[in-house]
Amino acid sequence: MHSSERPAADFETLPAAIREAVLELAPLTASKEPVVLTWNDRYVVVPIVVTVDLPSRGTGGIDIRRKEPLVVVLDLVHYPRRAPFVFCDRKDFPGDELPHVIPTTPGQPTWLCLHRGNIDHWFVDRTLLQLVERARSWLADAAAGLLIRGDDAFEPTRIQAGSQIWVGDVGEIDKHVREGWASSGGAPGFAFLFTWLSFEPRILTGWSGSLAIDVQFALDEAQDESLSKFRDFARGYNDARRDSEKSPCMLFGIMVWPGSAPVSRYFSRLPDTFETLDAFCAQLGAPLGDALAALEAKDLSILGGMVPLIVAVPRPTRLIGRTSSIEHLGFLCFREGDEPPPEKDVFVFGHRNALTSEFARSLSATKGDPSLLAKPLLLGVGAIGSKVSLHLGKSGFRDQILVDTGTIAPHHVVRHGLPGGHLGKNKAEAVATVVKDLFAGCRETPDVKHLDRDALDILPDAQLLADRSILVDGTASPVVLEALITADPPPMLPVVRIEIADQGRLGLFSAEGPDRNPRLDDIRAFLFDLGRTDDRIAGWLRRHRDEVEAVRGPVLEDIGIGISCDTETMRIADDLAAFHAAAFSRGLRRLAVQRGAGGRLDVVMHALEDEEPEVGVRTYSIPPIVELSVDGLPDWRIRLSQPVIAAMRASMRARGHRETGGILLGHTASKRRLMYVTAAIEQLGGGSRDHFTRDARATGPALDAADRTASMITYLGDWHTHPSSSNRPSDIDLGALSESARTLRHVGLPAVILIVGANGVRAVGLQRPVGRLGAS
Template structure:
């Protein structure tokens, strides 16, 4: 028996292997390793000791680590659960250089340490591997250990692999590094600091959350807070279970690359452990015996080890190992512990901060306040997507409370029933980041847009998101003059829930959301999907109203719309907007997401870029604003040039909005064939014109139609002529009788100017 091998202490397994998969794997070993034997590892596990050949590097092992060309290892199989439970693999060498290696599990039950052979779950990895693969992986592991590639990831240091934690301590790694490197504790001459920790739920396993460091500046407040926690009579709304915890580190400049796979379980072992990393504990022990304020016996202790290089996955070279001490008064002597107090090791959790959320979401964090109007099904989901991505500087606004039927497709849950949607949503978002002190997201009841634009806050706002599906609110955004510095986005759902629409304004609010909306309607000519949607909308709505409500206003028990559809639209919008927040577009953008349910649920998306509109005030009435799509004026000018000395003209296609006093022109129809032109007159004919306009009206679902006329004055004047005025009067007489008020809109094009008139 080889006394240097752990397997020599194991008894032979004499039983019968009933697990067929295990029998196969053991046969593989038997056929490939002449010294094959099966030993007993535990009641439910068998062990197979083997020797593996390792290819050592030509220039010698990294740091002279004692890895050999022949390495004995032990494969341990679960008799019942193999192969669902992957084998464990241990070194069989009692003198294995475990202190120099990462990727070893902490040794337990006086057994050698096991190889941490895969990141993540062993069982999941082994689900698609064979025993042959595991054998190769262990050989590779040992080769990597010899070449230093196990310890080094580029130039970074691999921290200890720990399992079997008894609890968790939550603190910000970077802050604790600062505490160590700048010795931020209350005692400048000591190598430890202390601070307040809150112990959470006693029901599950212990969790300490770091609250604040005790410093010279705040010590009295910290002690006061601690005492308040002790005296809490239970009447306080939030009862805090407070502990003083300690951060301990090596004061010298030495770094340590050794690993210690036998973590201490009592004070005497802790002292040796600290000693092996240059961490002095004399003053610490004395402080604990004489000056520790803790009321409870349990408290956290975190030891910072200085490693030779930055740790993999961390920002610094300090590795923290986390413990819980259990110290009673009877354990405390004058300056030493009287008893070997028990110690457990804990895991570290990084508190969830918006920065961390951004990082693990792969979303670039954007500073700047986001004003969100509308926290219904769509708005709540988009806001929650922002929040989970770390974009939490939001002001949420909604007038409604959460009703039971909202639970079908809202991001809030039943706990929030009856609460204002915006306020409840802000509360839930802030709860995600409860590990940070301040609340970043604010909820307001109502749509106080007018007040908001008058307040100083408006200057801090970078983005306004309109998820209200409200035409009235849409109009407010359109006419507001206080938000020129803001990017406005509107997102809504239409077409019976099958069309998601997100419109993003261009630079300096041009194109504006109303420009984008009209431009989208004008795309019916090129895009049959848009034409079909607009036609469906008009059927869905009252036939007498030529008004598509873009946004279904789904806060109704009768609205049929699945949560999966809303979530799909919300995820698409949030995904698009996350990118645009980083790099706001110059031009306007329209994003469409279509859900098609036949023959199966599928999603199509589309982006439409919209250039800035050309904007004018009417020459004769500055209250009216005329907004031409970028191509329209170019076409008019081309036609004027083609017509030479003669006047020319045609009919303009678009829409007017009496509420916002805006006329949008998105297209033009050429002069009818029976039109006549002279150098001083343009006689606009009618041949084919009614049919062409009817086509526009029908195919755009009534959203677009005749909006006015234009003609050129190649020789001037730069104003309406008497002939023009007579025509205007004739038109006016007819338009005044219309149910929907249509202004008489006339544009005159001269070689130098564009002159829009609204009568």
Template structure:
């Protein structure tokens, strides 16, 4: 019998494709051959025998592994799928030291050639951007690393075996199984074995890769009866699919011996599985007898996980146990013997989704405790972004139900229809984390006004995505914990504009300051101006959602909302983990031009704290002026000496919160005159200027009051002031706006508000 696999192969004589001929030319050039020998590997593949020259270390291979200076290999090429399918590099030596080397695929049989694993990710994707020459060069590097002991990228870690042609997956948390084995949490005193509570996510054995188990917890003997009762009685559905519950078996050697060698081929039937375990001192017959005698077998397939102790910690994990996964297709029924030819399937391990895995995949840690007010189309998407990033402290407040028409733009799916939105959202994100504690996920199925005050103390951020004026007013009035940062976001102008607001330190600027400042900023910002103009003429669409039932809404596609939600999620995470706005507030604009090829842009406006005053008459009204307004008024008083000066206030009022916002001060309109004892404000050009502001802001910002100075320091309204105010009250009631007058002395700002 020859020592090479190629000794038993015949020459290939049929015609080859042009792509393969080009590949053969590259093989010829790489190895400096006169002729390329083409062998028939099987019906679908050819094999090219070549020999690598390996640079061995002067003192021999590391660990004494039998890598030679000349290594014969086979380049296995698919006749039908090359170049879309990567060729395999196989050792041509029958005595190649497979069991001592990492980055080799497990062979189907012990006689099969060793297949080099040269790429960690999808090899066909890698080869799509590479040439045959590149593949051969990597194969050369593989053999050099094998000779020098550097196949594992980190010498302090152990590479797991490489599976190929596995039949599905067993999903479990590595740390869960590692804890069971390392702490010897055995189910039976005579065997190194444990039972694991599992379910079957898929068992269509006719389809490759479809057999999938999922393990959730270990089962101590004292709880076995309870778990069996659950398995026998519980018929529950996850994501609309029936779930089959069962117990998996975890086994390990009782002598705790370390295994350094790789398994060159895995068992394919029960006879081979017995030999595999017996050489390791594991009585698998005895283990399965216990399993069957307790009546634990509920399905034909019995999942078995073998814990192999390695000399070093596993690559990417915190323990030194490698877990190898099988499913034994055993006959059902108590007392039936296991036939030697019962099929054994090999399964690949997959980590369940967890907060740690989410952090690894996203490359970031989302740890801020966040309370969301509103789980509608925008809020639900931002919440899901947070959850998928691994955030485990999320609260959701919403009193509405999730209805059929909400499917058009919600992050939730049809199985949640009819549920409260807060409950449904929390259920959806909790289902993502079966192996993590989800007690940090909380639903508050109520209006935010009804949420208990102590709830807000549990969070670091409050994000209002409700688009509700009621909530906006409530946030403006509500006294919240000093440790709670408040934000609000919305999508406006039919999706052209996304707005996110973040309050400053000590809630100044406040949410209403920022929202109203955004309106005023339309004077200088074209995107805001276009929004305010369109908004002032908007007619909301009434959508029929049932006979006699309709909903007033803005028609908008889901992808536009998703775009803005992604930007908001990114910005909120940035400010929660690494704040950049200091003590100021933030107005953030994400803009989309949707005509033709979409154009995306953004703008940030940092807003300093507002200056707050309460009405000097005790009416309860608050005047909040943009930063710098007080200094400007006081300077105007001082600059004019003993002559009174004055003008007009530009802003807006909210009767619900009893707040007047002042954004600008107009000084002495044309026609104004001042004396030591009074000021008469002119009107020339003023109506036109105010109308321009109104038109730019959609009619929400305009004239909001009067100001004038008392350089003689009269800290109150004069008789003339009172008479003027009586006239203004009558006029302003027609608008309607409150009558606001600010008296400025040399060192004081004194606001007065009358209705």
């Protein structure tokens, strides 16, 4: 046993927590008495015996016994904040044949890996006896061959966190290995690695450890010209840095791989000397000797005998936490040279993935096809736009173009996505710089660009827009909105507008549909119409109207939704702005995965501190819009959705030969000569075979509801059906229209009607009244 060589520890001098643990484990010791031994200066151990239930038909040749001795290793200083380790006490325990062990050096006991995640976190809510039971279950699973299940991914070799890390794009390395197998029929092989050796690895790895190796790329033995070029370059570079011990230096390493047949064996011990490394590679069939010989032959051993080494091991299934089935074990060997290290000549290196855009997307759990977000054009990088840009950047969407002419003033810092240190800079430039810096350790070409240009100048730039995958308008500018709506030609890429309203109570994410249908203005009309039924929207519209009237008196004015967080007069906390920006970023990610046939409106809600707490998001699908020209009003258009048309048609069918109809509710944008019909309310009754008489009293409740929208949704006109004839207006229709127009002329609004016939829907309008025509 490993423990039989250990001296007894002095129980009375142990910390209280350790004494308690020893007593708790006493019933499990061989003698049933408290036993504690000294392992080293830092740890004490309690040797115990557990009973393992073995499968009835044996353990498949694995030497696991019904009574297994274990040692529970307790950290003298940190227990119980640090979970104990559990080792197998038997020197002949078959750890080499089993997975889920933490690799140790030869001569050390088998160290059971009892938890895939952080075992200290696991132990917080567990007892010592539960840990022992976990170890017992481990042994039972090992006996039954169930440590790894059939549908499990392969567990990679656990490398204990140390100060040596290698960084590299495993995707590229995998590709090289697979190409090697493909061209050789699956034979073993090797390649050279061009690497940086860093003595201050913090930027690369996040560790303040001693060394890091940054694997840049692999080269084949046959690539003589490239090898010579890089060798000469590296030599020159290293000579130039010789006086600066801390600067990184270049050196060549090697990568070796065995044949492509999967290796199922787990490695409970990793080599720490050249002799054991050689044996390790030989057992795998990886040509270490050939690779080293070739390194010498090509004169590539340029840095004092230090040779980074990666052994690429093909596994039966993909590795846990990765998409590849190739495991990479990193080492640094010292062959000969003027800096031999003490004691060992082979160091095991842990691995960190190089941060790339793809890795960032993976870490961000990006789902589906992210191409919609691959090349965003962000108009406006103020408080909201800057935060969204950073969210996208951190998620790996770095090919951004940021547009803003504003500079960062002191008050902007209160809500801007950037911390201090960027005062006076152009907002777009500042954010672009920070997004680039996110990937400082990455060797990808920085893509993010900034343009100190007006958004209105950008929209006509067809070439610029053609290169982009999505346009996100975070300007909160009604001018930009108008430009997006009325641009001719219109920008033909997906358009999203993000803005907050009602002092931060509402965040509005408006995503146009395919081919820009529905459009941002259609979505706004839909939003106003929500006020008929939604208290939050109604409250906002009412507050806005009250505020406007208080300042300027009652006016008919199109509501400006967006709050520009850039003004000194705006009162909204950074966390509230961040809340909405995060929701908008989520909205973009969802759009990338679930793009439907229409548009989408997300209404993000967050009550203010002094209100009833309410937080949430409501998502609305906005169906595509049909635009009708208006007979008699050549400048005007009516936009209405398919469901509204379908509802009118359904009413017509339901009434058979009787005419029916009602009122149209919606929003008017006078300047644009557009009417947005958001609802066609059917009146009950009033129809006969030849006539329909609209009586507003029968639609009263609908009009009351429209009042809730602070007149953003109003009565637009009437509709009725011609079930047995075409949708051409009759003389009676034109007479009624004339009556309406007479009334509306005082406010400069046209009268419109919709006629639904067997041949479709027709819009007819009149701006000024004309003489009454004869009956039809």
